[in-house]
Amino acid sequence: MSEFESYGVTAGIWSGRLLADNAPARIRLFHLAAPVAEAQVLSDGPGAWKVEVAIPPHCLSDGMQSLILMSDDGQDEALSPSARHLATLTLVAGAPLDTDLRAEIDLIRAELDLLKREFRRYAAART
Known part of the structure; x- marks a missing residue:
């Protein structure tokens, strides 16, 4: 069981709190179906984890952009079969x-x- 509460974006860092029994091995940010950044996961009390990921500048452009936060236990580039969707962030920049x-x-x-x-x-x- 896991639940992600987004704290929003500040200074290009998307942060939030993940409630889970154990910390995921890896949390990555995806844009246009490709991994663009890996999140930092820190303990935030029993069963809670602080998650922060920097949004790369190349992901920001005019229009709507969707960023997806995924957790998995894989070590290679591909998502493992146990991958889980944690959250989606939609950014609107410029003139949509x-x-x-x-x-x-x-x-x-x-x-x-x-x-x-x-x-x-x-x-x-x-x-």
């Missing part, structure tokens, strides 16, 4: 593309319409 935001809103609306339709169908079947 209006079409990207509109597409996301349209997708959310479509999903909400689907949920409403299925809920109404379910409710009608129960009466």
Whole structure:
């Protein structure tokens, strides 16, 4: 069992607190499906670990960028089968593309319409 609480980004360092029985062997930051940095993990009390990772400057550019924090027990470049997703950080810099935001809103609306339709169908079947 593990749970990551993000403290946000300060001076280019993403920090947070990981609640887990044991410290993970490795926590890495991924951008565009490639590892870009390795996090520093320090004890923060029983069952808690302070996690800090520097966001590389090449990951910052105009638009939306998604950074993913993953833990695993592997030693090589590839993620091990036991890899776990801890958190996702979305950064918006410069002028975000209006079409990207509109597409996301349209997708959310479509999903909400689907949920409403299925809920109404379910409710009608129960009466």
